[in-house]
Amino acid sequence: MHLFRITFCALGLLAGLGCAVATPGAAVPASDEPTREDCNAAVAEARALASALPADHLSRYFAERHLHQALVEAGNGEFDECLDMAARASDEVRERRHELRPGERLKVLGVDE
Secondary structure, eight states: OOOHHHHHHHHHHHHHHHHHHHHOOOOOOOOOOOOHHHHHHHHHHHHHHHHHOOTTHHHHHHHHHHHHHHHHHHHOOHHHHHHHHHHHHHHHHHHHHOOOOOTTOOOOOOOTT
16 A cells, blocks of 8 residues: 555656646746735825825724834735735725714823823
8 A cells, every 4th residue: 555655646746747847838927926016006095095084083093003014014025914904994994993972082002101
């Protein structure tokens, strides 16, 4: 049984190599990975949406936090995470998930609080 497995694996590898050699001129598909330009465009679009809200709007506050994180991810080379955070910011502005009742205020704590 062990010899059968080794033979089967060896034949599978040879078949795979044969397919690779048989198609040397095959075009390599373009990368589906996002780029820094994609990230910058998504952040700019989300920032434009957020700036349409009043400065004290709670959804704008959360959208700006998402945009900040998107830029951090882009700085780390994680452009897919950047696009995800920019999409979250856009959703936050479009859906306006966070609303303050009249008289309520958002208290943002500092680092030392």
